Structures are given as C-alpha cells and as structure tokens.
Amino acid sequence: MDIEILENSKNIFLDTVDAKDYIQIERISVIYKSLLESIKKPLKMVLLYGRPGTGKSMFLTKLYHDLAPNQPIFIYKTPIFEENEFFKTIANDIFLKSSVTELNFTQLINIIDDYTSEFIPLVLLDEAQLYSDSLMEKIRLLSDTRKLKFVITLHKTKEEDLIAKEHFKTRIWESIELDSANISELKIYIQKKLMKENCFDIANMFNEKSIKAIYKFTNGNYRDTNKLLYTLFDIYIAYSKNQKIYKIKTDYISTKLVEMAAIYSGIIK
Amino acid sequence: MINIDELEKKWLYYKIKSLLPFILVIFFLLIFIIFLSYFFTKTPENTITTLNTIPLTKEKEKEKIVRTKEVNEIPKNIEKLIISPSLHFIEKIKYSSPKNRNSTQNSIKIRKPLNTQNKIMTPKKVSIKDIEPIKEKKSILINRQNTKNDINEVIKRFNTNNNPALSLFIAKKYYELGEYRDSYNYALITNGLNNNIEGSWIIFAKSLIKLNKKEKSIKVLRRYIKYSKSNKATLLLEKIISGKFN
Numbered sequence: 038m039d040i041e042i043l044e045n046s047k048n049i050f051l052d053t054v055d056a057k058d059y060i061q062i063e064r065i066s067v068i069y070k071s072l073l074e075s076i077k078k079p080l081k082m083v084l085l086y087g088r089p090g091t092g093k094s095m096f097l098t099k100l101y102h103d104l105a106p107n108q109p110i111f112i113y114k115t116p117i118f119e120e121n122e123f124f125k126t127i128a129n130d131i132f133l134k135s136s137v138t139e140l141n142f143t144q145l146i147n148i149i150d151d152y153t154s155e156f157i158p159l160v161l162l163d164e165a166q167l168y169s170d171s172l173m174e175k176i177r178l179l180s181d182t183r184k185l186k187f188v189i190t191l192h193k194t195k196e197e198d199l200i201a202k203e204h205f206k207t208r209i210w211e212s213i214e215l216d217s218a219n220i221s222e223l224k225i226y227i228q229k230k231l232m233k234e235n236c237f238d239i240a241n242m243f244n245e246k247s248i249k250a251i252y253k254f255t256n257g258n259y260r261d262t263n264k265l266l267y268t269l270f271d272i273y274i275a276y277s278k279n280q281k282i283y284k285i286k287t288d289y290i291s292t293k294l295v296e297m298a299a300i301y302s303g304i305i306k
Numbered sequence: 307m308i309n310i311d312e313l314e315k316k317w318l319y320y321k322i323k324s325l326l327p328f329i330l331v332i333f334f335l336l337i338f339i340i341f342l343s344y345f346f347t348k349t350p351e352n353t354i355t356t357l358n359t360i361p362l363t364k365e366k367e368k369e370k371i372v373r374t375k376e377v378n379e380i381p382k383n384i385e386k387l388i389i390s391p392s393l394h395f396i397e398k399i400k401y402s403s404p405k406n407r408n409s410t411q412n413s414i415k416i417r418k419p420l421n422t423q424n425k426i427m428t429p430k431k432v433s434i435k436d437i438e439p440i441k442e443k444k445s446i447l448i449n450r451q452n453t454k455n456d457i458n459e460v461i462k463r464f465n466t467n468n469n470p471a472l473s474l475f476i477a478k479k480y481y482e483l484g485e486y487r488d489s490y491n492y493a494l495i496t497n498g499l500n501n502n503i504e505g506s507w508i509i510f511a512k513s514l515i516k517l518n519k520k521e522k523s524i525k526v527l528r529r530y531i532k533y534s535k536s537n538k539a540t541l542l543l544e545k546i547i548s549g550k551f552n
Contacts, residue, residue, distance in 0.1 A: 275308040297317045301308060305320060 040277050046239045047270035049230050050263040054094045054114070056102035060229045062222050065092065068213055072100065075211040076159060076188070081180035086191040087215035090260030093190040096215065097161045100188065104159065112161040120172050131158045131185070142175050149184050157186050165189040217257035224248045226259065227266065247290035254299040261304060269298040457483075470499035470506075477509045486516040504536055511542060515551060 075083050087093050094114065101112040111130050117123040121139040128134040134148050162168075168176070179185050193214070218226055224243065231240035255261035272294060276282045285294060299305040457479050464472035477492035490513035496506035507530050514523035527543040530536060545551035 272308055272310075272313070275310050278307075279310055281310060293317065296320065297313050300316050300320055301313055 040274055042236065042239065043270050043274045043277065045234060046231060046236050047267055047274065049234050049236065050266040050270070052260055052263045052267075054098050056095075056098045058230075059095055059099045059102075060226050060233075062218065062225055064222065065096075065215075068215065069096065069099065072096070072188075072211075072213055073103075075213075076100075076104070076186070078211075079183075080186060080211060081183065082177075082186070083188045084191060084212040085188060085215065086193045086212065088193050088217065088258070090258040091215040091217055092259050093215055094163050095259075097163050097188065097190055101161055108156045109154070109158040110161065111158060112163070114163045116162070116164050116167040118167070118169070118172075120169075120175065123172060127160070127179075127185075131160070142178075145179075146182070149179070149182050152184055157184065159186045159188065162187060162189045164192075166192045218259065218262075219257055220248060220252045223252055223255075223257050223262065227251070227262070242288070242290045244289050246292060247295055250292045250295040254295070254304045264302050265295070265298050265304060268302040269294055272297055272301065468499060470496045470503060473499065474503055474505050474509070477506065477513075481509055481513060481516075484516075486513045489513045490517065504534070504538060507534075507536070508538055508542060511539070511546075512551075515546060520546065 072083065072085070085093055085096060097112060098114075101110055104110045109131070113126075117126055121141065124140045124142060124145040125136055128136060128140055128145055128148050132148050132152050136144075162176070165173070176187060176189075180187050224245075227243055227248070228240040231237070231243075251262060251265060255265055269290070273282075273285075276285055285291065296305070457476055460472055460476055460479070463469070464476060473492050473496040477489045477496055479489075480486070480492060481489035489509055493506045493510035493513060496503055497510065500506075507526070511523045511527050511530075514520070514526065524543065524546055527539050527546070531539045531543060542551065
C-alpha cells in the first residue's frame with residue numbers, strides 16, 4: 038500500500054471547516070434548502086442548533102460560500118467576547134464605519150439607523166453559546182432594527198435551549214436542528230470525501246463491517262469520524278513504515294484497525 | 307510516530323476485556339450443560355430400578371386386586387349359594403346293605419363327615435331345600451383296590467390339615483374311579499371349606515348327573531352360573547342340557 042496514498046487519505050479527514058469540503062448528503066441537502074428559503078423570508082433571526090460535531094459550522098460556511106456572491110453576508114466563526122469589540126467589528130465590516138475609539142451600543146444603533154441599502158445584510162454567528170447574555174440581548178435588539186438579519190448556531194444543550202427561548206423567543210422565525218449521520222449516511226460521507234480527492238481504491242476498502250465499526254465508536258458524529266479516520270490512516274502509515282504491513286489486511290479496512298484507531302485517538306478509554 | 311507494538315498490546319487487552327463477559331457466559335453455560343448431562347446420566351439408573359419395581363409392585367397389586375376380587379366377588383355371590391345338599395337317596399344308598407350293590411363294584415368306605423361340614427350354611431335367598439347334609443353314622447368296611455391307596459394317603463393328610471385342595475383332589479379321584487357318591491360328598495366338603503373353588507361345584511354337578519339327578523344338577527349349575535358367571539359351569543350345563551354329558 039502506497040504511503041503517499043495513505044497520507045492523502047489521512048489529510049482528507051483533517052478536521053477543518055472549509056466549504057469546498059462540504060459533502061452533500063440527501064437529508065442535509067433538504068435542510069440546507071429549507072435554510073436558504075428561510076433566509077429569503079423577512080426574518081429577524083434563524084437558529085441553527087445541534088450537538089457538537091453535527092456540521093453546524095460547515096453548514097454556516099457553506100451558506101456563506103453560496104450566498105456571498107449575491108448578497109451582503111458576514112460570517113464570524115469565532116465569537117467576539119468583548120462587546121465594544123463586537124460593535125466595532127459590526128460597524129466596520131457591515132456599515133464600513135471604522136472607529137479608532139471604542140464604540141458603544143447606542144453609537145452602533147445610530148450608525149445602523151443612518152444606513153440604507155437594497156439588501157439586508159446577513160450576519161452568521163457561529164458558537165453563539167459562547168456569547169454573554171448581555172451581548173445576546175444586544176444582538177436581539179440589533180435584529181429588531183430590521184436592518185440586520187442573523188443566523189446563529191448554538192450547541193444543543195438543556196441550558197442553551199433555555200437561553201434560546203429567553204432571548205429569542207419572539208424573534209426566532211426559524212429553528213433548524215442538525216443531527217448526527219446514520220450508518221448509511223456515514224458510509225456516503227466517508228466514501229464521497231475520499232472519492233472527491235480521487236482516492237477510489239481507499240474508498241472501496243470501506244465495507245459494511247468497517248462502517249459499522251466506525252459508527253459504533255462515533256455514533257455518526259462527523260468530528261469524531263474525521264478524528265478516527267485520520268488516526269486510522271496514520272496507523273496504516275506506521276505499519277507501512279515499520280515494514281509490518283503484512284500483519285494487517287490491505288484489501289479492506291479491518292475492524293481491528295478501527296478499534297486500534299479508536300484506542301489511540303482516545304475514543305476508547 | 308505511532309508505536310505499533312504497544313498499540314497492538316493495548317488492542318489485545320481491549321479485545322479480551324470486551325469479550326470477557328461473553329467468555330464468562332459461555333464458560334458458565336458449559337459448566338451448566340456438563341452438570342445437567344451428569345445429572346441426567348445419573349438419574350436413569352434410579353429410574354430403571356424404580357421402574358422395575360413399579361410394574362412388579364403394580365403387578366403384585368393387580369394380582370392382589372384380582373385375588374381379592376375373586377375372593378370378594380364370588381363369596382358375595384356364593385355366600386348365598388353354598389352347596390348344602392342333602393339327598394335322601396344318598397343317605398339311603400349309604401346306609402343300604404352291601405348285597406344290593408354289584409359285587410364287582412368297589413366297596414366304598416363311608417366315613418364320618420368332618421365337623422366342618424356342619425358349618426355349611428344354607429343361603430338365605432337361594433337354597434336347594436331338598437338337599438340336606440349327608441349324615442354318616444355307620445362306617446362300612448370295604449375292600450379297596452390298590453388304586454385307592456393313594457387316595458387314602460391324601461385322605462389322611464386332609465384329616466390332619468383340612469386343606470380344601472386335598473378334599474377336591476379326593477373328590478376328583480373318586481369321580482374318576484366312578485365313586486360318585488364319594489365324589490359328591492367330598493365335593494360338598496370342599497365347598498364347605500371354601501366355596502370359591504369352582505372345581506367343587508363342577509364335581510358336585512357331575513356327580514349328581516352320575517347319580518341320576520340331572521334336574522338337580524342343572525338347577526345347581528344354573529344357580530352357580532348366575533352368581534359366578536363361570537365359563538366351565540356354563541359349558542357343563544350346556545352339555546348336560548344337550549345330552550352330551552351323561
């Protein structure tokens with residue numbers, strides 16, 4: 038087994054959020070289309086929620102990538118914890134109002150009131166569960182101006198559900214939940230990811246048994262799957278470099294290798 | 307760089323740990339199966355002995371039941387139907403002089419009836435009234451043939467133990483010898499000792515025929531058949547009625 042191919046396969050599963058790495062799965066495509074429709078509506082806010090590793094960030098990135106050529110859209114992948122910093126960033130990026138000094142909320146509102154445009158800017162906020170309650174309240178007020186539209190992602194936890202209800206109860210017109218993949222979706226995800234990079238032989242190595250083993254340890258979580266497969270190919274590389282490739286199956290991904298990857302990556306403790 | 311050997315060891319440990327519950331379950335299942343097989347291979351020996359004993363005991367019980375039935379059934383019937391005949395002509399014959407008899411005939415020694423004979427009770431419902439127990443008062447010495455010597459021995463034994471089987475044997479022997487009065491008498495004695503003995507009824511009926519008491523014989527047989535349902539008695543009755551038995 039060629040080490041170069043193994044290295045390429047390994048890098049495919051690097052846990053990065055890149056729109057070009059987006060893998061189209063039927064169920065997710067339907068959800069994405071409904072999100073696109075929701076944005077077209079005169080909404081103030083759309084809530085995208087789900088467990089960590091279900092593809093919220095990828096979703097947001099994909100949305101940004103698809104809409105950016107046609108309308109003003111701004112994505113903030115990492116939260117801006119400082120309120121003044123947040124206002125300054127908004128004013129600068131969206132309304133092209135740079136400020137040397139700090140900018141408070143009232144000043145930002147004044148800037149927004151003066152702004153006129155054909156298109157309502159869309160602001161994508163990832164990891165919104167990290168924002169403070171105060172800032173979340175101000176984001177709500179900004180959406181009330183109807184001069185800004187927000188799509189926020191939130192981790193699905195009991196507490197965060199509560200926050201979402203308190204802050205955005207009357208303002209959320211659409212809430213979309215993202216779920217982990219099922220076994221068949223996981224198989225499609227893995228094979229499509231490999232085939233996208235022309236790793237067809239590697240993609241064929243994944244049979245039902247190996248997919249089942251991967252699902253057993255990841256439960257369809259994309260992040261965990263990426264982590265596991267990255268480690269899996271790393272193990273293959275280690276066997277190859279140590280001249281011990283004869284010890285393992287090379288025509289298909291064995292359950293043993295998947296289990297070893299799970300042990301090494303810490304999924305099995 | 308991943309240490310493959312160490313990772314393989316970790317994997318092996320993980321595999322054993324994950325399979326341990328299954329191994330334990332299979333292990334205990336095997337133990338259970340071995341125990342069961344041992345238990346079941348052991349029990350057949352006991353069951354055979356018990357099985358062996360059961361039928362035997364059952365058979366014995368059956369025999370007992372049959373015997374008790376036989377004893378219970380017939381006595382109930384025959385309690386009411388006991389031979390207690392008394393024939394006047396027999397009395398006459400017994401006490402008649404020897405010159406009335408044929409000299410070629412064998413002389414018959416009439417002996418005193420046993421005390422048990424007096425215990426014969428007439429049935430309440432069924433009784434042959436004209437039949438009276440034979441009372442022998444006088445003993446007549448007779449010359450016996452050698453063939454009768456064996457009867458004497460049996461008679462001696464019977465006198466000591468009162469075994470109805472012996473009296474029946476004597477009755478049959480006398481009948482064979484043509485001594486119908488004696489056979490009649492000993493049949494009566496036998497019946498008095500044990501009224502369950504079918505043979506005593508048969509010999510008694512046959513003796514009556516030989517003594518030209520056909521009607522009496524038929525009557526006795528019918529009474530006996532009514533209560534005992536005896537096939538032998540039925541056959542004899544048919545023969546008597548049809549004239550095949552004289």
